[in-house]
Amino acid sequence: MEFLSKVFIDPFVDMVAAPDFLMQVVWEGLVSGVLYALIALGFVLIFRSSRIFNFAQGIMVVFAALTLVGLHEVGVPAWISFALTLGVMFLLAVGIERVVLRPLVGQPDIILFMATIGITLFLIGGGELIFGGENKRMITEELGIPTGSVVLEPFGGLLILEQKDITAVIGAVALVVALLAFLNYTRMGRAVRALGDDHQAALSVGISLQTIWVLVWFIAGIIALVTGIAWGSRAGVSFALEIIALKALPVLMLGGLESITGAIIGGLAIGVLEKLFEIYWGQPLLGGNTEAWFAYVLALVVLLFRPQGLFGEKIIERV
Amino acid sequence: MLDGAETYITEDGRTIGGTVMEMRNITLRFGGVTAISDISFDIREGEIRAIIGPNGAGKSSMLNIISGFYTPQEGEVWYRGSKRPQMKPYEIARQGVARTFQNIALFEGMTVLDNVMTGRLTHMHASILSQAIWRGKAEREEIENREKVEEIIDFLEIQSIRKTPVGRLPYGLKKRVELARALAAEPSLLLLDEPMAGMNVEEKEDMSRFILDVNDEFGTTIALIEHDMGVVMDLSDRVVVMDYGRKIGDGTPDEVRSNQDVIDAYLGVSHD
Ligand SMILES: Nc1ncnc2c1ncn2[C@@H]1O[C@H](COP(=O)(O)OP(=O)(O)O)[C@@H](O)[C@H]1O
Ligand SMILES: [Mg+2]
Numbered sequence: 001m002e003f004l005s006k007v008f009i010d011p012f013v014d015m016v017a018a019p020d021f022l023m024q025v026v027w028e029g030l031v032s033g034v035l036y037a038l039i040a041l042g043f044v045l046i047f048r049s050s051r052i053f054n055f056a057q058g059i060m061v062v063f064a065a066l067t068l069v070g071l072h073e074v075g076v077p078a079w080i081s082f083a084l085t086l087g088v089m090f091l092l093a094v095g096i097e098r099v100v101l102r103p104l105v106g107q108p109d110i111i112l113f114m115a116t117i118g119i120t121l122f123l124i125g126g127g128e129l130i131f132g133g134e135n136k137r138m139i140t141e142e143l144g145i146p147t148g149s150v151v152l153e154p155f156g157g158l159l160i161l162e163q164k165d166i167t168a169v170i171g172a173v174a175l176v177v178a179l180l181a182f183l184n185y186t187r188m189g190r191a192v193r194a195l196g197d198d199h200q201a202a203l204s205v206g207i208s209l210q211t212i213w214v215l216v217w218f219i220a221g222i223i224a225l226v227t228g229i230a231w232g233s234r235a236g237v238s239f240a241l242e243i244i245a246l247k248a249l250p251v252l253m254l255g256g257l258e259s260i261t262g263a264i265i266g267g268l269a270i271g272v273l274e275k276l277f278e279i280y281w282g283q284p285l286l287g288g289n290t291e292a293w294f295a296y297v298l299a300l301v302v303l304l305f306r307p308q309g310l311f312g313e314k315i316i317e318r319v
Numbered sequence: 320m321l322d323g324a325e326t327y328i329t330e331d332g333r334t335i336g337g338t339v340m341e342m343r344n345i346t347l348r349f350g351g352v353t354a355i356s357d358i359s360f361d362i363r364e365g366e367i368r369a370i371i372g373p374n375g376a377g378k379s380s381m382l383n384i385i386s387g388f389y390t391p392q393e394g395e396v397w398y399r400g401s402k403r404p405q406m407k408p409y410e411i412a413r414q415g416v417a418r419t420f421q422n423i424a425l426f427e428g429m430t431v432l433d434n435v436m437t438g439r440l441t442h443m444h445a446s447i448l449s450q451a452i453w454r455g456k457a458e459r460e461e462i463e464n465r466e467k468v469e470e471i472i473d474f475l476e477i478q479s480i481r482k483t484p485v486g487r488l489p490y491g492l493k494k495r496v497e498l499a500r501a502l503a504a505e506p507s508l509l510l511l512d513e514p515m516a517g518m519n520v521e522e523k524e525d526m527s528r529f530i531l532d533v534n535d536e537f538g539t540t541i542a543l544i545e546h547d548m549g550v551v552m553d554l555s556d557r558v559v560v561m562d563y564g565r566k567i568g569d570g571t572p573d574e575v576r577s578n579q580d581v582i583d584a585y586l587g588v589s590h591d
Contacts, residue, residue: 187443194426194437201424204386205504206412206441 011280020157025279026272031165033271034172035227035244040251040263041179042220047257048196049216050101052112056119058245060221063123064089065228065237066131069139078142082225089221097213105209124239133239138232140164145233168230175226176264179219183260192216196258250299255311262311270295329556336364338397339508339540340385345394347380354380355391358566360559362508367534368542369551372561373584378544379421381561382510385542386418387411413441417506419497421513421544427486431477431496432468434485438503439464471502475529491522495529502533509533511543515550527554548585552576560584 015022039057046054067088071081100115141147146163153159183189188211195202195212203209224245228237231244251270255262274294282290302310326336340362347355355377362368370378383389384396387408396403398414406414417438426434442464472478475495480488485496494514501509514530515523527550533539545551551558552572560568560575562584568575575581 187440190437191440194429194440197426197428198424200388200420201426201437201500203388203408204412204418204420204424205437205500206409208407208409 006285007281010284014280018157019155020153020159023154023159025275027159027161027165029272029275030268031169031271032244032247032275033268034169035230035267036247036251036271037264037267038172038175038223038227039245039248040255040267041176041260042223043248043252044255044258044260044263045179045192045216046220049192049212050112051109051196052101052116053109053257054220055113055116056123057220057224057248058242059120059123059127060089060092060224061228061231061245062237062239062241063092063127064221064225065138065232065241066127066136068225068229069136069232069237070131072139072142073136078139078144081139082143085225086222089225090218093214093217093221096217097210101213102210127239135236135238135240138229138237140229140233143229145229164230164233168233171226171230175223180260188212188215247295250295252309253299254302254309256309259309259311262309266310270298273298333365333535333538335366335556338362339364339399340542341397342381342384343395343397345381345384345391345396347377347384347389347391353564355384355561356564357394358559358561358564359394360566360569362540362542363557364540365534365538366540366556367530367554368540369555369558370542370544370561371546371548371551371558374546375563376561377564378561379512382418382512382542382544385411385508386416386510412504415441415504415507416510417501417504417508418510419494419501419512419514421516423490423493423497425485425493425497425500428484430482430484431488431499432472432481434496435468435472435499435503436464438500439468441504442467467505468503471499474532475499475502476525491518494518494526498526498529502537502539505537506539509539509541511541513544513546516546523550530554 039061042057043054046052046057064085068081068085071084072078076084096119100119101112104112104115145167148163150161150163150166151158152161181189183193191202191207192212192215194205195207195209199209227245228241231241235241247270248267251263251266254270255264255266274291277294278288278290282288282294326334328334338361341359342361343359345355345358346353358377358381370381372378380389384391387406387410390405426437429437443460472481475498477492477495477499480492480496485493488496494517498511498514501511511530515526518526530541530543531554534541543551543554545554555572557570558568558572558575559566560578560581562580567580567584568578570578
């Protein structure tokens with residue numbers, strides 16, 4: 001009886017008793033969720049245009065953040081480092097298309113997936129060789145990102161919003177909006193959407209596979225850089241950053257591999273739910289640290305009932 | 320410049336111009352299989368050129384070479400008077416060569432309207448930047464493209480399914496949507512791979528009428544593949560006949576019909 005109450009009653013009583021704290025928890029969850037959504041979006045774009053499940057997305061976050069910080073360390077001004085890092089991510093996209101995708105076009109999906117594992121290992125090795133393996137500080141202030149906090153008093157309580165989190169959310173939302181506008185209203189964007197559907201058809205209407213691939217990998221690179229800065233500001237820059245990119249996996253399981261809406265809603269939902277679970281159930285009942293696994297369990301449970309994910313096209317077996 | 324052949328007027332008053340596309344001594348192999356061996360023929364401005372032959376004759380392979388999906392081991396492709404360098408399919412599409420596929424290649428998740436709209440991609444020029452800066456120009460381009468697409472949708476009588484996702488359409492209509500997408504590109508050369516395959520009699524008649532109308536009203540040069548000899552004879556100005564990767568006949572429908580090799584090839588295979 002007492003246990004049931006702890007699971008089904010107490011957490012909600014706590015939520016209602018301290019609504020300001022509940023808001024704080026939801027906010028923290030949203031900040032993570034926005035970043036999960038962004039990374040998942042990078043996955044979705046690459047998957048839709050090339051059927052490749054990009055295992056390297058996580059390490060790209062680390063690599064982008066390390067490049068940014070590394071350039072600044074050797075004396076390059078922060079904003080120029082930012083621009084140069086964008087350039088590096090573009091070259092990386094061109095390189096991946098040339099060296100990995102182009103020779104492997106038409107190979108089974110699993111081969112391409114393995115190739116992205118290859119890219120991952122290459123970036124880990126290259127990153128460590130150039131930048132070393134130790135934890136670095138993100139150049140948050142140098143980039144002009146405010147680091148103070150905003151204090152609100154909802155319901156006579158206290159809600160503290162870190163300015164760098166606010167900046168991260170604004171940046172991520174702006175990037176998502178820009179991406180959606182690009183996909184829906186530009187020639188290239190339409191081509192990206194078309195390409196995912198049928199390669200032959202896409203070629204026949206004049207779409208260049210190579211151009212689109214470079215483009216989507218570059219977009220994934222930009223996403224990696226933005227996420228790297230946002231997360232690096234909170235936790236420092238190290239190879240551990242890759243973990244947060246892996247959170248995109250349950251997001252994709254929830255949202256479906258091909259749905260842009262699914263990636264966004266899935267990301268936000270996982271960010272918020274894992275935080276709520278950790279604070280109201282995980283810490284009091286399970287000794288905490290549930291954020292490491294909660295998202296995966298949630299995704300698995302959803303998959304039991306909807307194998308195509310929440311937003312994926314319904315899979316109909318042809319018989 | 321068009322080379323060679325002289326312009327003439329057909330019985331039904333259409334003008335057939337000089338050579339647009341010329342295949343010279345094309346040989347295509349897949350491993351040990353020779354799909355096409357040493358074939359030459361030309362396609363002239365404004366004509367309907369048919370390629371016929373039994374299954375496996377190499378017809379689709381030939382169309383794939385013209386549209387750049389396959390690269391022949393030997394031979395040359397001449398386009399509008401000059402030798403075409405090796406080009407990718409999307410580059411050839413941008414040159415004004417549009418096509419349909421034997422096994423239908425549509426964007427299944429998109430609506431009919433959106434599918435046809437992708438046919439306009441080669442006509443869209445405004446970049447992201449210019450779209451942001453010169454909104455007016457980009458909007459005008461978008462309106463023009465939409466008008467053209469609606470025109471084609473009306474022309475092919477598919478208004479009622481404009482908003483339907485293509486995946487839900489029956490086979491015959493999919494073929495028509497694919498034709499619509501190819502036409503949206505306003506191609507100078509249109510390649511159709513078995514546009515009537517798998518259709519019932521009524522659908523075949525509709526499709527034949529559309530093909531004739533496209534050629535007549537837009538003056539589009541058309542190369543089409545057809546398995547069935549009867550249909551082709553009514554449609555085309557000139558016919559190439561292929562069998563086992565070789566060319567066994569080339570000429571007007573009447574000439575081809577009376578060609579002994581062609582008769583043998585068609586009697587030799589069972590076709591219904
Ligand atoms: N991509 C390919 N790979 C291997 N063999 C092919 C390929 N495309 C066509 N072929 C072979 O080439 C020959 C001609 O095929 P095709 O051009 O499709 O004939 P048709 O269209 O006249 O029926 C066949 O033997 C076919 O198996
Ligand atoms: Mg064929």
